[in-house]
Amino acid sequence: xxxxxxxxxxxxxxxxxxxxxxxxxxxxxxxxxxxxxxxxxxxxxxxxxxxxxxxxxxxxxxxxxxxxxxxxxxxxxxxxxxxxxxxxxxxxxxxxxxxxxxxxxxxxxxxxxxxxxxxxxxxxxxxxxxxxxxxxxxxxxxxxxxxxxxxxxxxxxxxxxxxxxxxxxxxxxxxxxxxx
Amino acid sequence: xxxxxxxxxxxxxxxxxxxxxxxxxxxxxxxxxxxxxxxxxxxxxxxxxxxxxxxxxxxxxxxxxxxxxxxxxxxxxxxxxxxxxxxxxxxxxxxxxxxxxxxxxxxxxxxxxxxxxxxxxxxxxxxxxxxxxxxxxxxxxxxxxxxxxxxxxxxxxxxxxxxxxxxxxxxxxxxxxxxxxxxxxxxxxxxxxxxxxxxxxxxxxxxxxxxxxxxxxxxxxxxxxxxxxxxxxxxxxxxxxxxxxxxxxxxxxxxxxxxxxxxxxxxxxxxxxxxxxxxx
Numbered sequence: 143x144x145x146x147x148x149x150x151x152x153x154x155x156x157x158x159x160x161x162x163x164x165x166x167x168x169x170x171x172x173x174x175x176x177x178x179x180x181x182x183x184x185x186x187x188x189x190x191x192x193x194x195x196x197x198x199x200x201x202x203x204x205x206x207x208x209x210x211x212x213x214x215x216x217x218x219x220x221x222x223x224x225x226x227x228x229x230x231x232x233x234x235x236x237x238x239x240x241x242x243x244x245x246x247x248x249x250x251x252x253x254x255x256x257x258x259x260x261x262x263x264x265x266x267x268x269x270x271x272x273x274x275x276x277x278x279x280x281x282x283x284x285x286x287x288x289x290x291x292x293x294x295x296x297x298x299x300x301x302x303x304x305x306x307x308x309x310x311x312x313x314x315x316x317x318x319x320x321x322x
Numbered sequence: 323x324x325x326x327x328x329x330x331x332x333x334x335x336x337x338x339x340x341x342x343x344x345x346x347x348x349x350x351x352x353x354x355x356x357x358x359x360x361x362x363x364x365x366x367x368x369x370x371x372x373x374x375x376x377x378x379x380x381x382x383x384x385x386x387x388x389x390x391x392x393x394x395x396x397x398x399x400x401x402x403x404x405x406x407x408x409x410x411x412x413x414x415x416x417x418x419x420x421x422x423x424x425x426x427x428x429x430x431x432x433x434x435x436x437x438x439x440x441x442x443x444x445x446x447x448x449x450x451x452x453x454x455x456x457x458x459x460x461x462x463x464x465x466x467x468x469x470x471x472x473x474x475x476x477x478x479x480x481x482x483x484x485x486x487x488x489x490x491x492x493x494x495x496x497x498x499x500x501x502x503x504x505x506x507x508x509x510x511x512x513x514x515x516x517x518x519x520x521x522x523x524x525x526x527x528x529x530x531x532x533x534x535x536x537x538x539x540x541x542x543x544x545x546x547x548x549x550x551x552x553x554x555x556x557x558x559x560x561x562x563x564x565x566x567x568x569x570x571x572x573x574x575x576x577x578x579x580x581x582x583x584x585x586x587x588x589x590x591x592x593x594x595x596x597x598x599x600x601x602x
Binding site for chain 2 (some may be wrong): 179182210211213214216219229232236249254255258263264267273280283287290291296302308316
């Protein structure tokens with residue numbers, strides 16, 4: 143038995159976060175046609191928006207589409223209805239991360255956000271290191287890039303931190319404005 | 323001209339040459355930079371909650387009354403987007419409620435735009451004209467999207483700058499195509515596919531150098547170039563410079579000041595060519 147209440151709430155959540163104008167989507171596919179990673183997406187970004195409007199939560203969340211978005215914003219500048227498909231993707235990521243739907247991509251974003259929350263800034267080395275615990279398959283690429291960067295003095299061994307008052311403020315921003 | 327400077331996290335690691343060359347070129351052009359007090363990460367493309375992303379950027383923008391300059395297109399796009407979001411009184415009230423210094427408005431500029439403005443008035447500073455140098459203008463995404471300094475579809479500001487340095491901008495079909503950078507860690511293949519298309523196209527179009535305005539584009543096209551060549555069995559061998567590095571060469575600044583030794587594909591043979599052409 144489908145959970146109609148949950149589906150309705152899901153649609154409302156997406157509209158609240160990505161903008162009510164998402165409802166005006168005419169399914170023209172300009173977003174999909176503009177997307178640099180469209181060929182790898184299934185469902186396409188157009189279809190993803192349809193799923194959201196139909197409240198099909200499972201289908202909208204359990205795929206790689208939202209994680210293949212590069213945030214290039216071509217869809218967003220081209221949509222003839224003034225919808226921001228990238229904001230729909232962001233809303234779905236937010237829901238997926240909040241509900242603990244596990245994927246390597248969500249893990250990467252959460253590690254990134256944790257670094258901001260704890261230090262105020264990103265340091266490449268601990269970011270990569272922590273991600274490798276979740277997704278060891280990225281080790282080859284990471285080693286390769288490490289070997290490229292280290293001799294050029296571009297890998298810092300220090301953890302970048304802002305001042306303690308600043309860190310408190312950043313933590314407040316993330317926690318009180320609805321972060322994870 | 324005095325501006326607040328927002329270096330961004332990358333400037334402390336993989337984009338050190340972006341920061342070095344930004345500071346060196348600004349000094350040479352008489353642009354005084356005051357680094358933003360205790361700046362934090364803008365959230366890059368990894369903070370999915372829009373209100374949080376706005377809050378993180380607003381904290382940075384509230385640190386100064388000066389216009390803010392950055393060399394990173396991701397920071398640039400995020401700060402501008404946040405400034406736009408903060409025009410909504412409800413968003414502004416919610417964000418200001420958690421900020422220590424309150425946000426009251428900001429003006430955000432990309433280094434490219436600032437440099438071009440100053441250069442146009444000070445042509446005498448160009449001591450090393452980049453005669454005949456074929457430059458691929460690579461905009462990537464976030465300099466012009468969602469809204470920025472130029473058209474998101476057909477930007478021309480980089481070409482304008484390149485011509486100003488007396489170099490030749492090539493007709494570069496993929497100039498606004500995404501480099502794939504934001505997903506390179508978890509989605510390696512997708513990211514590498516798009517980056518390689520750009521490199522391959524630049525090669526076909528006869529570029530001697532690719533110029534970028536974003537540290538992630540730079541990373542994908544420069545740091546990854548060798549690995550991509552090996553994987554695809556296709557030689558590229560094109561240096562990729564930050565726009566500030568290219569301008570610095572034309573201003574006669576030295577390789578160390580511009581961090582040219584930090585690039586993966588060495589731009590030195592290209593720099594030598596520039597000097598040879600100047601001597602001809």
